[in-house]
Amino acid sequence: MALLALRLRTFVKRLSALSRHPYFGFVVFGIALVVLRLFALGGIVPNSLAKSLTVTMIYAIVALGFSLLLGYAGLASLGTAGFVGLGTYFIGHFSGTLGQTFAVTLAVSLAGAVVLGAVVGFISLRIEGMYLAIITLGLSEIMREIFKSFTAFTNGVNGLEFRNFTLFGAPVSEFAVDMIVIVVFILLILGTLNIIKSPTGRALLAMKNSDSAAQSMGIGLMRHRLLAFVLATLYAVIGGLLYMMDQKFSIPTTWSLDFSLNILAAVVVGGAQSITGIILGTFMIFGLNMTVLKEIAFFREFPDATWIVSGLLIILITMFYPGGLIRLINAIRFKLTAAIRKIRAKWRAYRYGEDD
Amino acid sequence: MLEKLLYVVLGAVGVYFAVDLLVFRRLAKRPLYRTRLQNALLLVAIVVGLLLAIREMTLYLFLQIVFLNIVEMCVLVLATTGIVLIFKTSVTTNFAQGTIATVGAYAAAKLIIRLTAETDLPTTTKLILAMIASAVVTFLIGLFIDTVIFRNSKYSNPVGKQMITMGIVLVLFGLMPVLFGLLPLTIEAFSYEGRIIEIPGMMPLYLPYHNLIALAITVGMLVLLFAALRFTKWGLGVRATASNETVAGMMGVNTKVITALSWAIAGTFGGVAAFLFAPIGSGLSVAFMTPVQVNAFLASILGGFSTFGGPLVGAVMINLFSSIASAINSVWTNVIVYVLVLLLVLVKPLGLFGRKTAKKV
Numbered sequence: 001m002a003l004l005a006l007r008l009r010t011f012v013k014r015l016s017a018l019s020r021h022p023y024f025g026f027v028v029f030g031i032a033l034v035v036l037r038l039f040a041l042g043g044i045v046p047n048s049l050a051k052s053l054t055v056t057m058i059y060a061i062v063a064l065g066f067s068l069l070l071g072y073a074g075l076a077s078l079g080t081a082g083f084v085g086l087g088t089y090f091i092g093h094f095s096g097t098l099g100q101t102f103a104v105t106l107a108v109s110l111a112g113a114v115v116l117g118a119v120v121g122f123i124s125l126r127i128e129g130m131y132l133a134i135i136t137l138g139l140s141e142i143m144r145e146i147f148k149s150f151t152a153f154t155n156g157v158n159g160l161e162f163r164n165f166t167l168f169g170a171p172v173s174e175f176a177v178d179m180i181v182i183v184v185f186i187l188l189i190l191g192t193l194n195i196i197k198s199p200t201g202r203a204l205l206a207m208k209n210s211d212s213a214a215q216s217m218g219i220g221l222m223r224h225r226l227l228a229f230v231l232a233t234l235y236a237v238i239g240g241l242l243y244m245m246d247q248k249f250s251i252p253t254t255w256s257l258d259f260s261l262n263i264l265a266a267v268v269v270g271g272a273q274s275i276t277g278i279i280l281g282t283f284m285i286f287g288l289n290m291t292v293l294k295e296i297a298f299f300r301e302f303p304d305a306t307w308i309v310s311g312l313l314i315i316l317i318t319m320f321y322p323g324g325l326i327r328l329i330n331a332i333r334f335k336l337t338a339a340i341r342k343i344r345a346k347w348r349a350y351r352y353g354e355d356d
Numbered sequence: 357m358l359e360k361l362l363y364v365v366l367g368a369v370g371v372y373f374a375v376d377l378l379v380f381r382r383l384a385k386r387p388l389y390r391t392r393l394q395n396a397l398l399l400v401a402i403v404v405g406l407l408l409a410i411r412e413m414t415l416y417l418f419l420q421i422v423f424l425n426i427v428e429m430c431v432l433v434l435a436t437t438g439i440v441l442i443f444k445t446s447v448t449t450n451f452a453q454g455t456i457a458t459v460g461a462y463a464a465a466k467l468i469i470r471l472t473a474e475t476d477l478p479t480t481t482k483l484i485l486a487m488i489a490s491a492v493v494t495f496l497i498g499l500f501i502d503t504v505i506f507r508n509s510k511y512s513n514p515v516g517k518q519m520i521t522m523g524i525v526l527v528l529f530g531l532m533p534v535l536f537g538l539l540p541l542t543i544e545a546f547s548y549e550g551r552i553i554e555i556p557g558m559m560p561l562y563l564p565y566h567n568l569i570a571l572a573i574t575v576g577m578l579v580l581l582f583a584a585l586r587f588t589k590w591g592l593g594v595r596a597t598a599s600n601e602t603v604a605g606m607m608g609v610n611t612k613v614i615t616a617l618s619w620a621i622a623g624t625f626g627g628v629a630a631f632l633f634a635p636i637g638s639g640l641s642v643a644f645m646t647p648v649q650v651n652a653f654l655a656s657i658l659g660g661f662s663t664f665g666g667p668l669v670g671a672v673m674i675n676l677f678s679s680i681a682s683a684i685n686s687v688w689t690n691v692i693v694y695v696l697v698l699l700l701v702l703v704k705p706l707g708l709f710g711r712k713t714a715k716k717v
């Protein structure tokens with residue numbers, strides 16, 4: 001009996017040590033998502049909720065890449081929509097229309113993302129600040145025109161359908177796609193965490209605060225800007241691949257300025273430098289519409305009116321909490337812990353008497 | 357024609373490097389001469405390119421397309437002016453410019469329906485009243501945004517302001533269907549007729565009256581704006597605020613009023629632009645000004661935000677480019693234009709008329 005208790009105690013101790021690992025929270029989050037999806041499979045949770053969460057996760061992946069760019073490298077880009085769209089068309093064309101294996105698609109997509117990211121990175125060396133945002137917006141528009149007009153690749157304005165997705169020769173069910181999304185999402189979160197904490201992440205942060213200071217400390221501007229853009233583009237293209245697996249349809253009108261702005265909003269609302277913040281922000285901007293608001297009668301009558309909520313959220317948060325929701329939450333948490341400490345001190349004073 | 361254009365570009369690049377290496381290397385003010393040479397070569401290349409394109413597509417076709425595109429040009433110029441005005445005083449790019457304008461156009465369309473149902477005014481009067489309504493609505497929205505939102509935002513940096521403008525876009529996107537209903541609305545053109553212009557030695561050209569009226573309104577508004585900037589106290593204030601907001605405030609310029617008025621006037625320009633643009637598309641929709649806005653941003657970048665006139669030239673150039681490109685290849689028009697603008701901006705990162713300001717470290 002005593003042995004069992006000892007074992008239990010060591011187990012708890014190990015677990016608490018493990019829980020301090022930076023990965024722990026996100027892995028638990030991933031497991032929770034898997035469990036939620038299983039509940040949806042069992043019919044305990046509505047299926048639509050699970051579907052909207054999957055889409056939100058895909059957007060969160062894109063937002064993660066964008067946060068590396070905006071929150072760490074300090075480069076404002078409005079080209080996200082074009083890159084995500086490109087990802088959807090890569091998988092739609094190579095896996096769908098041409099019937100290639102997924103490995104080929106993945107190789108082509110990632111190579112395409114790297115090349116494109118490097119090109120934008122080179123542009124960012126010459127053009128900075130708001131000019132860069134508008135130039136990337138122009139690039140995104142070029143890509144949207146290509147999506148519209150290059151019908152052999154994208155099926156033009158009618159949109160590209162992507163059915164019968166197969167992996168290793170077997171068709172992939174909806175449930176399997178959701179699992180893939182969850183796994184990729186968690187892996188990318190861990191990857192982002194590693195990049196942020198690595199010398200590269202620190203270099204990016206230094207570059208954001210001051211170009212000149214970073215350069216004088218020996219940080220290569222070109223290398224890191226290219227890297228930031230390549231990473232952001234990779235995340236966006238991966239997001240596009242997953243989007244196509246999940247939604248099975250891609251149309252040029254989706255990949256307009258609104259999409260880029262929404263990703264930007266998600267990152268800013270949540271807090272550009274915190275992964276938890278970005279997940280929260282993405283849920284606020286995209287997930288809230290799909291899960292909560294559409295149940296309200298007013299928003300059923302005017303589906304577009306859900307924009308008002310996210311718009312107001314963005315305005316209020318930028319006006320009063322520029323650090324994003326995560327900073328608001330942290331502030332509340334600090335206040336709460338302070339209050340609890342105070343109450344506890346009072347309780348002690350009451351119970352054991354005042355200290356002299 | 358493409359080969360010839362390529363020769364022009366290659367020639368310009370060759371001349372630039374040859375002169376730079378052979379002549380300028382021995383001179384003291386090399387960077388200054390370099391920029392001047394760049395400007396001159398760019399000008400020559402653009403003019404030669406335009407002339408080549410015109411020769412390729414014949415002068416008649418060129419003039420006809422330009423005449424038909426006058427409205428687009430006016431709308432683009434008005435929208436660009438609004439964006440530049442706000443950039444000058446608030447140092448942010450206003451993503452809501454197009455959406456605010458759309459609200460104005462919706463209000464105008466609603467007013468026209470109301471007037472048609474309740475009064476029997478002639479069409480032109482109705483349209484003029486509607487245009488004024490559009491301008492007033494957008495004026496008020498601009499004023500509201502600056503006085504209520506921007507003035508009260510605690511920590512404002514350029515990216516934060518950008519975010520706020522995009523929040524405004526979303527709010528207005530959501531509000532428009534609620535306020536104006538889900539039925540499709542339209543605004544009529546001032547006139548659906550046109551004038552045949554005979555030029556000796558050429559086929560007759562067709563010039564719609566709506567375009568002429570749009571041009572007159574645009575030129576009138578621009579003249580008023582530039583006169584105001586040059587001669588009024590507000591204009592002086594705008595110029596002072598544009599050069600340095602803090603110092604302007606210390607010198608007794610009421611920067612708050614200046615900024616609020618700039619937002620309002622920028623809104624008005626957008627409202628009139630949307631009103632003029634509405635008849636030539638396929639009815640009003642929530643996002644019908646978005647392409648104009650994207651082009652206006654590119655025009656501002658092409659001209660450079662440093663001057664008021666530069667972006668306007670940029671807007672006219674983008675319109676000319678797209679006129680020519682649409683004659684050469686109607687499918688890839690926008691791609692050609694965007695790539696051209698991108699290349700020009702890569703050559704001159706601060707815009708064609710941009711001035712370099714020294715950066716403090």
